[in-house]
Amino acid sequence: MSTLDLVAVTKRYGDIVAVDDATLSVPPGSFVCLLGPSGCGKTTLLRIIAGLESASSGEVKFEGERIDATPVHRRDFGMVFQSLALFPHLSVRENIAYPLKIRGRGKAEREKRVAELLDLVRLPGVADRPITQLSGGQRQRVAIARALSVSPKLFLLDEPLSALDAKLREAMQVELRQLQERLGITTIVVTHDQREAMTMADAIVVMEGGRILQMDRPIDVYRKPASPFVADFLGQTNCLVAKPGKGGAEIAGGTIPGLQLGAGRREAEISVRPEDVVIRPAGDAPIPATVEFVRDMGSAVEIYLSTEAGRMIAQRASGHDALAVGDEVSLSIAPDAVVVFSEGVAR
Ligand code: ATP
Numbered sequence: 049m050s051t052l053d054l055v056a057v058t059k060r061y062g063d064i065v066a067v068d069d070a071t072l073s074v075p076p077g078s079f080v081c082l083l084g085p086s087g088c089g090k091t092t093l094l095r096i097i098a099g100l101e102s103a104s105s106g107e108v109k110f111e112g113e114r115i116d117a118t119p120v121h122r123r124d125f126g127m128v129f130q131s132l133a134l135f136p137h138l139s140v141r142e143n144i145a146y147p148l149k150i151r152g153r154g155k156a157e158r159e160k161r162v163a164e165l166l167d168l169v170r171l172p173g174v175a176d177r178p179i180t181q182l183s184g185g186q187r188q189r190v191a192i193a194r195a196l197s198v199s200p201k202l203f204l205l206d207e208p209l210s211a212l213d214a215k216l217r218e219a220m221q222v223e224l225r226q227l228q229e230r231l232g233i234t235t236i237v238v239t240h241d242q243r244e245a246m247t248m249a250d251a252i253v254v255m256e257g258g259r260i261l262q263m264d265r266p267i268d269v270y271r272k273p274a275s276p277f278v279a280d281f282l283g284q285t286n287c288l289v290a291k292p293g294k295g296g297a298e299i300a301g302g303t304i305p306g307l308q309l310g311a312g313r314r315e316a317e318i319s320v321r322p323e324d325v326v327i328r329p330a331g332d333a334p335i336p337a338t339v340e341f342v343r344d345m346g347s348a349v350e351i352y353l354s355t356e357a358g359r360m361i362a363q364r365a366s367g368h369d370a371l372a373v374g375d376e377v378s379l380s381i382a383p384d385a386v387v388v389f390s391e392g393v394a395r
Pocket of ligand 1: 064089
């Protein structure tokens with residue numbers, strides 16, 4: 049049985065449909081990321097799961113039971129918000145112990161639990177410090193420890209790492225995932241950062257305009273995106289229009305040999321990841337191109353190319369012969385690296 053089920057959940061604010069017919073199942077012990085651009089409805093969906101908002105229609109089930117009418121404090125879920133919402137006038141210890149205190153747990157039990165949690169989130173020796181004397185990363189850990197203090201049945205986090213600088217955020221993504229694995233706690237995190245979702249999640253739920261577009265393992269969302277929007281949101285991609293041609297498919301000015309678009313289709317939208325665009329000397333491969341810009345990032349090089357089909361981006365490891373702006377090259381794309389979308393071509 050799944051831990052959490054949403055069935056056709058819709059949330060309206062007047063004319064705005066913040067969440068539109070969302071159905072999803074979260075398996076026990078899994079780490080799920082709700083991912084999408086600003087305003088796509090991910091926070092609203094998390095707040096409905098938490099019980100901070102009620103759905104306009106649809107069902108929310110926890111371990112098979114409807115919980116739509118269960119108030120927040122009865123759901124026993126742990127929550128961490130972007131703002132962290134720590135109490136600035138309390139110490140680290142008092143912050144972490146707070147949920148236990150309001151549940152009437154005794155002092156000895158609270159002390160023991162706080163010590164365990166500080167250990168768990170790797171924050172030894174700061175228990176008596178005021179929150180105001182902690183760094184951003186330390187505050188983050190206190191918020192996580194506080195949310196976990198009551199051993200919640202579900203752990204919900206809304207953009208928990210967005211206030212941290214890039215390096216610390218990457219380190220905390222790994223820590224959060226390792227912590228979740230150690231505890232085996234079912235976790236749902238809202239993020240707009242695809243790299244963060246790829247790092248942490250067992251499953252990514254991609255949302256746009258209130259709708260769930262796809263839910264899959266990170267590698268499948270990346271490799272088998274359900275739509276051009278998903279392909280483009282998860283990293284970079286080249287979205288092109290292809291037509292059937294001799295021995296394969298044609299894009300403007302070139303061919304992808306062996307690519308089938310599906311019986312009877314006169315054109316189809318396709319996606320090719322930059323790492324699957326192979327650059328060869330001019331004339332050696334079927335798609336002519338000119339180098340427009342080279343972005344050398346040390347470990348990898350991104351090459352912007354102008355082709356008859358418009359701009360394309362290729363990526364390759366550094367160590368190849370350097371390319372210069374204006375170089376004439378040719379491109380080859382393997383048919384099995386191409387995603388062919390089934391929907392019609394958007395114009
Ligand atoms: P962000 O990443 O910017 O927080 P989000 O994906 O979390 O965005 P939501 O905050 O869920 O998006 O908002 C979804 C839509 O619902 C938006 O159009 C937003 O303006 C609207 N909305 C959210 N809360 C309310 C509210 N209380 N009243 C009216 N409209 C709201």
